[in-house]
Amino acid sequence: MNCDDALQKLTDHHHETLGPEDAVAVADHLGRCGECAQAYCRLQAQLRGIGAAYAERPSVDVRRALRAKAKAEFAPKPTRKVLAFLRRPIPAYGAALAAAIPLAAWLGARPASVEPTPEAGANHAPAPARIHDYDATVPLLDRNVS
């Protein structure tokens, strides 16, 4: 690409409206040609100058007034806050939580196990432990145990 071609395409290059091949060719040329690079910088500065020439900010009061209006209109009222809380989507573990509630209620309502009182223990002595498959009348096979 020569300088004439590059200069023709500088505007479109700046606005990024060139095709990919042309864009690469112009960028390549700008990297090698100082004069065209300077012309490109000049174009960019001129266009930036439009924004700079017109840059203007409203007064601080405008921001304050606008914020107050937006707050008055959109800030949630207490009733809306409650409604929003109630309308919140149930999380994924909501089903598990819902199942846990009756389980917890059942555990809470279940009567505690009855502990035997000392008097009751005296009247009703616990039966001796029974050992199955053991006969004391049968002599031990091995009497060498000291």
Place this chain on the structure above:
Amino acid sequence: MTGPAASDEALTRAIRDGDMDAFDVLYARYEVRLFAYVRRFVDDRGRAEDIFQDVFMAVLRDRTFDPARGRFAAWLFTVARNRCRMEHRKGSRESRALDALPRPAEASEPAYAEADQVRRAMDALPDGQRQLLLLKQVAELTYREIASVLGVAEGTIKSRLHAATVAFRAQLAKGETP
């Protein structure tokens, strides 16, 4: 998410849910861009500030806009453009002398050309070309957004922007010639 990286649409939804932090972010994003645009149509600064507030609130208030589907910037500047045109029709803006042009409160970055030269060059352009350059360089809209505001195809915007840029530079060169 309503931080500085949040999209305009997400911020709009958050504001509508009462999030004032989102308002601060969105306001800072459009404060200069929108006001500078409105100011091109309205000489009186106080009147321009009223219109700026009206446009901003109208956009936040209008529930017909669905932030999930539309582009906020295009919508904002469409409302602003219509509002300014109404104002223009009411006769609040007469063709003004160049000397009476409002001066910017501050220049955000160093510019190649003097602000007066730039304004003269812009004022010498046909209205359509001036609009296009304002929407691109002042409002910082994308081609798609500009196409939406002006109601023309994106390809048309690109070719018109090329012509507008060439015309602007020609006017600027005229102004620089002693």
